[in-house]
Amino acid sequence: MFFHKLKSFLALTSGIAILTCSQNVMAKELNIIATNFPQYDFVKNITKDKANVTMLLKIGAEAHSYEPTPKDLIAIEKSDLFVYNGGENDEWIENFLKDNLSKLNSFAFTKEVSLRAEEEVEGMQPEAEEEPEDGEEHGFDEHVWTSPKNDEVILDKLCEAIVKLDPENKDYYEKNASDYINRFKELDQKYSEVISTSKNKTLVFGDRFPLLYFAKDYGLNYYAAFKGCSNETEVSASTIKFLIDKAEQLKAPVIFKIELSSDNIASTIAESVNAKVMTFNSGHNITVEEFKAGRTMADLFSDNIPALKEALN
Numbered sequence: 001m002f003f004h005k006l007k008s009f010l011a012l013t014s015g016i017a018i019l020t021c022s023q024n025v026m027a028k029e030l031n032i033i034a035t036n037f038p039q040y041d042f043v044k045n046i047t048k049d050k051a052n053v054t055m056l057l058k059i060g061a062e063a064h065s066y067e068p069t070p071k072d073l074i075a076i077e078k079s080d081l082f083v084y085n086g087g088e089n090d091e092w093i094e095n096f097l098k099d100n101l102s103k104l105n106s107f108a109f110t111k112e113v114s115l116r117a118e119e120e121v122e123g124m125q126p127e128a129e130e131e132p133e134d135g136e137e138h139g140f141d142e143h144v145w146t147s148p149k150n151d152e153v154i155l156d157k158l159c160e161a162i163v164k165l166d167p168e169n170k171d172y173y174e175k176n177a178s179d180y181i182n183r184f185k186e187l188d189q190k191y192s193e194v195i196s197t198s199k200n201k202t203l204v205f206g207d208r209f210p211l212l213y214f215a216k217d218y219g220l221n222y223y224a225a226f227k228g229c230s231n232e233t234e235v236s237a238s239t240i241k242f243l244i245d246k247a248e249q250l251k252a253p254v255i256f257k258i259e260l261s262s263d264n265i266a267s268t269i270a271e272s273v274n275a276k277v278m279t280f281n282s283g284h285n286i287t288v289e290e291f292k293a294g295r296t297m298a299d300l301f302s303d304n305i306p307a308l309k310e311a312l313n
Contacts, residue, residue: 030166033076035084035093036063037285038145039109041297043083045180046159050169059291062260063284064089064229068096077104080165083158086110087142089229105165112157113150115140116212118227123242125226125235143228146282147213148184148191148301155181183298190305191218198312203280204247206266207257210282223247225265235265247273254311256280259300260287278307 030051034040040055047053054075057066068076073096076082084093086108097106118141120127144150159177163170195201195218202221209224223246225235247255247269255275257266259282266277281300290300 030080030162031078032081032083032162033079035066035090038283038297039083039085041283042151042155042158042180043081043162045296046155046162046173046177048172048176050166050172051162057285059286060260060288061285068092080105081161082106084108085142085144087140087229089142105161107158107161109144109154110140110142112154113144115144116216117141118229119212120227121223123223123239123246125239127227141210141212141228143210143282144213145297146211147217148188149217150213151184151297152181152188155184180296180298183296184301187298187301187305190302191308194305194308195220195312198309200250200252200312202250202252203256203311204243204250204252204254204269205256205258205280206243206263206269206277207261210258210284211280240265240268243269244272247275252311253313254278254307256307256311258282258284260285276310278310280304280307 030047032043032047032051032053034043034053034055036057037055037059040053043051043053056068056072056075057063076096082104084090084106086093087110090108097104117139145154155177159173162173166173201219202223203215205222205224207224208226208228209222210228211222212228214220215222223243225239225243243265246252252273252275255266255270255273255277257263257277257279259279263277269275270277281304283297283300286295286300
């Protein structure tokens with residue numbers, strides 16, 4: 001296993017890491033490591049200029065392709081707080097945190113909200129069978145941040161964790177968290193208004209579907225090519241035909257793809273039913289241009305509103 005291959009390296013470098021940590025005790029800023037964009041975005045919007053926040057996943061990269069390097073693991077050990085998502089894609093983190101070398105403060109999104117079982121709806125491309133590692137099964141969907149309702153809860157709990165580490169800036173962090181929570185409350189209201197007044201309540205995705213929490217919280221049905229964390233990239237003719245038939249039956253005006261993903265499958269379906277391909281932002285990651293422009297998760301989710309209106313009416 002990847003994690004065990006790094007143990008000996010970390011054992012040799014832990015002394016250096018501890019020394020460096022002790023030298024940074026007097027540093028004014030918190031040092032926080034976040035795995036992916038949702039975690040980075042939430043931390044950054046709470047701490048602003050009061051913390052040094054680092055994201056492990058490269059901007060614009062596919063979130064499920066990330067593997068930690070020895071340098072990443074040392075950075076995590078030296079951090080004041082390590083913020084990650086949790087779930088099957090973060091299995092290496094759970095192993096890392098169990099190890100004696102890793103006595104650090106951590107915060108997992110999936111430990112703060114109610115979890116939903118991963119779904120495989122009718123028509124989805126079947127997964128290739130894999131043997132579970134160490135006898136463990138991961139039966140929950142890990143994309144908890146895709147629902148604004150969950151985001152309000154996670155932000156509140158994350159703020160509490162940060163305040164514990166830096167109580168002197170409590171008011172500053174709580175004000176920032178409250179402001180950002182209000183953005184998600186507004187999104188919640190706008191999503192609810194759009195969906196409650198729409199004629200249709202079903203989405204069609206020619207892609208993965210990492211939006212289970214969003215769909216369930218707002219009463220939406222969906223059809224998709226793959227599950228949210230599917231490793232499959234090739235779709236069968238039968239899956240394509242099923243999605244074309246469903247899109248035709250629903251008279252779907254929009255076929256969705258997710259951000260930073262190929263539109264090949266969505267385009268094939270859309271061309272067959274005279275529909276439009278649109279992107280639905282799940283917040284997995286952000287483009288380099290968007291990052292440089294300072295766009296946030298709330299901004300990305302706001303972009304979904306006009307797309308949702310068009311798809312459901």
